[in-house]
Amino acid sequence: MGKIEYIKKGQCIWCLKSKPEVKFYTKPHTIPKTLNSENIGFDICDSCNHFFGTDESNGVVSYSIDKITKEFFNVHKFLLSTKNSDSWKKFKSQFFRYYHTSQKLKIKVDYFRRPSYANEFTRKFKRGIYNIFLQEYHRVTENALDEKFNKIRDFVRYNNGDIPLHYLVSSNGVRINEDLKKPIQLPFNEYTIERIDKMGYYDFMMTGLFFYLSVTDDAVYNFETISNEAKNLIGSGFVFTKLIELKRIDQIDFTLRNWNK
Numbered sequence: 001m002g003k004i005e006y007i008k009k010g011q012c013i014w015c016l017k018s019k020p021e022v023k024f025y026t027k028p029h030t031i032p033k034t035l036n037s038e039n040i041g042f043d044i045c046d047s048c049n050h051f052f053g054t055d056e057s058n059g060v061v062s063y064s065i066d067k068i069t070k071e072f073f074n075v076h077k078f079l080l081s082t083k084n085s086d087s088w089k090k091f092k093s094q095f096f097r098y099y100h101t102s103q104k105l106k107i108k109v110d111y112f113r114r115p116s117y118a119n120e121f122t123r124k125f126k127r128g129i130y131n132i133f134l135q136e137y138h139r140v141t142e143n144a145l146d147e148k149f150n151k152i153r154d155f156v157r158y159n160n161g162d163i164p165l166h167y168l169v170s171s172n173g174v175r176i177n178e179d180l181k182k183p184i185q186l187p188f189n190e191y192t193i194e195r196i197d198k199m200g201y202y203d204f205m206m207t208g209l210f211f212y213l214s215v216t217d218d219a220v221y222n223f224e225t226i227s228n229e230a231k232n233l234i235g236s237g238f239v240f241t242k243l244i245e246l247k248r249i250d251q252i253d254f255t256l257r258n259w260n261k
């Protein structure tokens with residue numbers, strides 16, 4: 001009996017290589033396993049899968065793309081969950097430190113003293129978001145090999161170029177309630193898929209954080225529409241306050257004041 005291969009189109013959506021040049025035996029979690037253990041993809045070769053999950057020995061930021069993404073959302077989930085003082089004692093994070101007196105969670109400053117570190121860290125977080133997007137898109141549509149996603153491949157897999165990630169800043173103290181025990185999902189349906197084709201945008205909310213991804217070259221021509229949509233969502237500013245292009249990860253607000261009750 002042969003080993004299971006995680007394959008449908010027979011070509012890796014990241015490096016575009018096929019068998020026998022590459023193999024497809026590693027179970028590819030399209031979303032880091034601790035955030036969603038259910039969604040298993042295909043057409044992600046063993047070496048690309050390994051690349052996303054393995055820390056680098058050189059490079060400004062050694063942490064793997066998977067680790068940065070997973071840690072970030074886990075910490076945010078923890079913040080939103082019901083806690084007592086004991087939960088805080090148990091709180092451990094590689095990237096965040098909790099300041100009890102000010103009740104603030106901050107990204108460990110050591111990491112952010114150097115702008116080059118902060119930039120690289122933010123870049124890896126962005127690559128992680130686009131990584132999840134393309135793997136989930138392929139799991140649902142089987143169309144990620146389309147050349148319109150070449151820019152995402154270059155950015156995520158080879159660290160070339162840059163793709164903006166827009167973020168809707170939350171009003172201090174307000175988070176939209178989601179069931180935190182549910183695995184993280186990216187919505188794909190007829191509407192979102194058509195929106196990608198027509199606008200080049202894909203947006204989703206994860207644990208109350210709202211992101212707009214520029215997934216194809218069309219996005220740049222449709223920014224005004226997206227910006228107007230965001231304005232409507234913002235409305236009086238109760239839940240969200242403004243749309244920004246994420247330049248540094250600490251633009252995502254982790255202040256606990258008002259909402260850690």
Ligand SMILES: [Zn+2]
Nearest residue numbers: 012015045048
């Ligand atoms: Zn590959």
